[in-house]
Amino acid sequence: MFFSSIHKRIKLIFLVSIFLFFLIIGKVFYIQVIQYQKLHKYANDLWSRNLPIEPNRGTIYDRNGTVLANNLTTTSLVLIPNQIEDMEDTTQKLADILGVTYEEMYQHVSKKTSIERVHPEGRRLSFDVSDEIAKLKLPGVYLVKESKRNYPYDTLLSHTLGFVGIDNQGLSGLELMYNSYLTGEYGAIKYFSDAKGNKLNLNEVYEKPQDGVNMTLTIDYQIQQSLERELDNAMLKYNPDQALGIAMNPKTGEILAISSRPNFSPSHYQNYTTEEINRNLPIWATYEPGSTFKIITLSASLEEGVVDLENDHFYDSGSIQVENARIKCWKHGGHGEETFLQVVENSCNPGFVVLGQRLGKEKLFHYIDEFGFGKKTGVDLNGEGSGILFSLDKVGPVELATTAFGQGVSVTPIQQITAVSAAINGGILYQPYIVKSLNEPETNTVILEHKPTPIRKVLQEETSKKVRMALESVVTNGTGRNAFIDGYRVGGKTGTAQKAQNGGYLVGNYIVSFMGFLPADDPEIIVYVAVDHAKGITQYGGTIAAPIARNILLDSIDALSIQKREGSSEKNYQIGEKKYQTIPNVVGMNVNEALPLLKPFKVEYSGTGETISYQSPSAGERILEGETIRLLLSE
Amino acid sequence: MKKNMDYGLLISILLFSLFGILMIYSASHIWAEYKFHDAFKFVKNQGFFFLIGTFLMVVISKIDYKKYYDLSNKLLGVCVLLLILVLIPGIGTIRNGSRSWFGIGSFGIQPSEFTKLAFIIFTSKYLSKNEKDMNKIKKGVLPILGFTLFLFFLIMLQPDFGTGSILVMSILGLLYVGGVPFSFFLKIGIVGVVGVAGLILAAPYRLARILSFLDPWKDPLGSGFQMIQSLYAIGPGGLFGFGFGNSRQKHFYLPEPQTDFIFSIISEEFGFLGVLIVTSFFLFIVYRGFQISLKSKDLFGKYLSFGITFQLLFQAVMNLMVVTGLIPVTGVTLPFLSYGGSSLLITLCGMGILLNISRNNT
Known part of the structure; x- marks a missing residue:
């Protein structure tokens, strides 16, 4: 009877023990099956060590796919101190190859860390050096791939592109602004190690690095190159303090080219001052625009209907009295009797003072505001300036008068080109931009795309047309004739502004500029060029800046495949200036018949005989007087 | 006495011990090589x-196990003497913070281990002798319980809470089977809770230990460290494990993987399948042990075989629950x-006694 009580209790205990074993088995099941993923991941993180692999930084392209920034692959030295077997020997060998002292290298070799990057001596190794290290086959010594930023055109677009530091981190320009996109994500070679850092004999796992996002700019490499070349030439020719230029699509706000001098080489940024590097003049510089600003006064006057360019007349005596100030025209003695179209062509200051007076300060400043002056354009570049305007309550008659022809206001080049774009494109102000799209590197999927951003309508379509017409006649008849391109209808405006310093104007120190576009009937490109303190030449916008802008426009015709215009206006030639002439058809004629027709040109013959069988250039082409025509003669 | 002993049990024990030795090699050779430059040191x-x-x-x-009936007092007396001696600095040596060992060369002898068995023998005799009094708390239960607490106290001076608690729990198990009313254990339970609270107050580090098993990631480098390392071994093992010798956690991650946490390494190398096999082995041995006890014809043999089996069971369950994070x-x-x-x-000595009892039963 007593036994049975004992037996009952023993059996009960056995049942409880079975239950406990099942509890334990259940818990193990929970750990090994249900928590498997989580624990496996954590444990893998614990067991594995990463040898980081640098991703390629995103490539930067121009609008047509020309590479403006890419990467070169190099190798870097990485040590895993725990795996190094012979500290002294390893130190000595590496020190010899890298040319550093034993002590310096020993600090890396003996460092208490899981992975030691030998910085900076072991970074970006040349092929020979890394090959030499690889041949040693030292345990714990690794060479990992690193990519180095490369700018194939060196200084081209340097301020805008910016540059990167030793770790490929963007330090300025677009490289900095879009750093998080361009950087990408590190990959790794994962190897398993014990808790003391020794490598375990298990397979390594390769995790692919995620390359950075590619970036396409609105820049057109051909036009950019043209701008860079022209600025370089200007620097050689005039030795100015600074020079800058922008080209833009006036219908979209896309920046086609942007540059300034002094510039720098992004691969050797250490050799330049921070001013040289950081001052992206086309968006940073603020100065008195001078006569290019007259386009704003002109646009406002036409929009408000305060002037009829062809029928309203003005007499320029050489100066105009505004309160106590006498404002002089740039031309000594004045332009005399002229229509307001001629006022624009001649860039006549007193004429523009009158336009300003007709508008009144409220309206003029309203348009200045509408055109976007006095605030940042919001272009996607850093370091933009906002310029300085008179505050309206401080504007008296004199301030109104000077503002009307571009003095006393301070603006940035990007503001000017953006505003003038609005004046000529039909009246819509666009936000300028330079990044066209960001694309995922493998699939090329668009991550971010910039579309033209209209801000507001400033002018009526009709007004804009009149502005274009007036500016075209500046180039055909007026101060801008040095920018004339035969057959392509160039419009433009010169500017010559005295530089202000400490409340006064500097003597003999001007910023000369030119704002030009083509074709004038339907503008596809607008170019702004400014040269600061050119030396050894009379400083006029028409003589210095207009020819530079003309060369850039000329290259743009090719780059943008702009068609020649029918019925383009004939240039108004000055005395002694060579004219363009249309070549007549002389093929089939007798030489003696043809010669009088070819009088303006130089003629060269080849072949024998009296009949013209071929002419070059062919009939209908236009060339300058005195240029050569070749004729092939036959019997 | 020409009776057959339980050969199934004997073979299980030998197989299991051999498996243990293999696993000790797998778990310890990294540490052994590192510490002693001898991968086979522990094996x-x-x-x-x-x-x-x-x-x-x-x-x-x-x-014949009945001889222990007469020897039990002497055996326990020697053990108590050793338990006191081991506390004396110079005689007992400290390992892992406890003065529990007599060091002989590289070997260590733990008197508390011997006490565990000796006291089972002693209690089995006590229970069979005082069979009638075991439902009387004062007369039957308190004297043996008092002595148990005295031994627990001696062991806690080392201190070795694990061994101490196993000693106490196996005596409680014996008392339960010996006929002590269940209500008494409820009371002891309450006293136990109070006692544990007191121990925590005496050494607050125990509280962190106790709580860390609930969420070891709260203090991953401190009290939760061992638990996390154990889970990192068990978890990735999955259903079939990494295979013999392929544990990763033994590479210095899990401290002393060959001792308390060897089950983690087994789980890592043999997966859930290995866990099932190991627990089945234990359950089989316990089943056979209890059967021997049930079949035993005299009270002393019954208590002794139950006590030995129950102690083994309790120690195994406690270890497995620790390793899997069920208890602190x-x-x-x-x-x-x-x-x-x-x-x-x-x-093994305990198993020898068990086998002898099985021989006498049939």
Whole structure:
């Protein structure tokens, strides 16, 4: 009877023990099956060590796919101190190859860390050096791939592109602004190690690095190159303090080219001052625009209907009295009797003072505001300036008068080109931009795309047309004739502004500029060029800046495949200036018949005989007087 | 006495111990190589004790267990003496913070292990002698319980909470089977809770230990460290494990993987399948032990075989629950599998007694 009580209790205990074993088995099941993923991941993180692999930084392209920034692959030295077997020997060998002292290298070799990057001596190794290290086959010594930023055109677009530091981190320009996109994500070679850092004999796992996002700019490499070349030439020719230029699509706000001098080489940024590097003049510089600003006064006057360019007349005596100030025209003695179209062509200051007076300060400043002056354009570049305007309550008659022809206001080049774009494109102000799209590197999927951003309508379509017409006649008849391109209808405006310093104007120190576009009937490109303190030449916008802008426009015709215009206006030639002439058809004629027709040109013959069988250039082409025509003669 | 002993049990024990030695090699060779420049250091020790233990087991299985009835006082007396001696600096040596060992060369002998068995013998005799009084608390229960607490106190002076609690729990199990009313254990339970609270107050580090098992990631480098390392071994093992010898956690991640946490390494190398096999082995041995007890014709044999089996059961369950995070970390080894000479020796001796009782039953 007593036994049975004992037996009952023993059996009960056995049942409880079975239950406990099942509890334990259940818990193990929970750990090994249900928590498997989580624990496996954590444990893998614990067991594995990463040898980081640098991703390629995103490539930067121009609008047509020309590479403006890419990467070169190099190798870097990485040590895993725990795996190094012979500290002294390893130190000595590496020190010899890298040319550093034993002590310096020993600090890396003996460092208490899981992975030691030998910085900076072991970074970006040349092929020979890394090959030499690889041949040693030292345990714990690794060479990992690193990519180095490369700018194939060196200084081209340097301020805008910016540059990167030793770790490929963007330090300025677009490289900095879009750093998080361009950087990408590190990959790794994962190897398993014990808790003391020794490598375990298990397979390594390769995790692919995620390359950075590619970036396409609105820049057109051909036009950019043209701008860079022209600025370089200007620097050689005039030795100015600074020079800058922008080209833009006036219908979209896309920046086609942007540059300034002094510039720098992004691969050797250490050799330049921070001013040289950081001052992206086309968006940073603020100065008195001078006569290019007259386009704003002109646009406002036409929009408000305060002037009829062809029928309203003005007499320029050489100066105009505004309160106590006498404002002089740039031309000594004045332009005399002229229509307001001629006022624009001649860039006549007193004429523009009158336009300003007709508008009144409220309206003029309203348009200045509408055109976007006095605030940042919001272009996607850093370091933009906002310029300085008179505050309206401080504007008296004199301030109104000077503002009307571009003095006393301070603006940035990007503001000017953006505003003038609005004046000529039909009246819509666009936000300028330079990044066209960001694309995922493998699939090329668009991550971010910039579309033209209209801000507001400033002018009526009709007004804009009149502005274009007036500016075209500046180039055909007026101060801008040095920018004339035969057959392509160039419009433009010169500017010559005295530089202000400490409340006064500097003597003999001007910023000369030119704002030009083509074709004038339907503008596809607008170019702004400014040269600061050119030396050894009379400083006029028409003589210095207009020819530079003309060369850039000329290259743009090719780059943008702009068609020649029918019925383009004939240039108004000055005395002694060579004219363009249309070549007549002389093929089939007798030489003696043809010669009088070819009088303006130089003629060269080849072949024998009296009949013209071929002419070059062919009939209908236009060339300058005195240029050569070749004729092939036959019997 | 020409009766057959339980050969199924004997073979299980031998297989299980051999498996333990293999696992000790797998778990310990990295550490052994690192610390002693001898990958076989722990295996050699364990193998040595296994050989002695097996020899003793076979010898003991031939000695009539009834002899211990008369020897029990002397055996326990020697153990108590050793328990006191081990506390004296210079005689007892400290390992892992506890003065529990007599160091002989590279071997260590733990008197508390011997006490565990000796006290089972003593209590079995006590229960069979005072059979009638065991439902009387004062007369029957309190004297033996008082002595149990005295031994627990001696062991806690080392301190070795794991061994101490196993000693107490196996006596409680014996008392329960010996007829002490269930209500008494409820009361003890309450006293136990109060006692644990007192121990925590005496050494607050125990509280962190106790709580860390709930969420080891709260203090991953402190109290939760061992638990996390154990989970990192068990979890990735999955259903079939990494295979023998392929544990990663033994590479210095899990401290002393050959002792308390050897089950983690087994789980890592053999997965859930291995866990099922190991638990089945234990359950089989416990089942056979209880059967021997049920079949035993005299009370002393019944209590003794139950006590030995129950102690083994309790220690195994406690270790497995610690390792799998069901209860707080307590320093308890896994019988047959964990590294530990004295433990293996005594376990095998206990098995020898069990085998002898089985021989006498049929």
